[in-house]
Amino acid sequence: MDVVVAFFVANAAGTTLLWIARPAAHASLSFLSSRRAILEIAMGIAAALGTGWHAPLILVASAVITRVVMAVSYSRWGGIYPACVHIVRAASLIVTLLIASLPKSSLYFFAR
DSSP, X not given: OHHHHHHHHHHHHHHHHHHHTTTTSOGGGTTOXXXXXXXXXXXXXXXXXXXXXXXXXXXXXXXXXXXXXXXXXXXXXSSOXXXXXXXXXXXXXXXXXXXXXXXXXXXXXXXX
């Protein structure tokens, strides 16, 4: 189940990057409609919420990854390119898998 959640969250993170950067994105990335973007982002959030207490960690980590890649790509290249979306999706996938694989007993470690 963690793999399915990771794919949904990674897709939502990439879609978020595309949706934020729509006007300034590379021409090949301008196919995204608002309805499709909102639906994909909502599915990623819903999948993350299904992980229980891991959800806030997963959502914050994906948001940080998205913002960092966006800031770096704007400062270096002046916009979002297809490679940036792939980087966000891959990094979000890895981080989501790592966080979701934490045992449920880790909650006691964070609660101390």
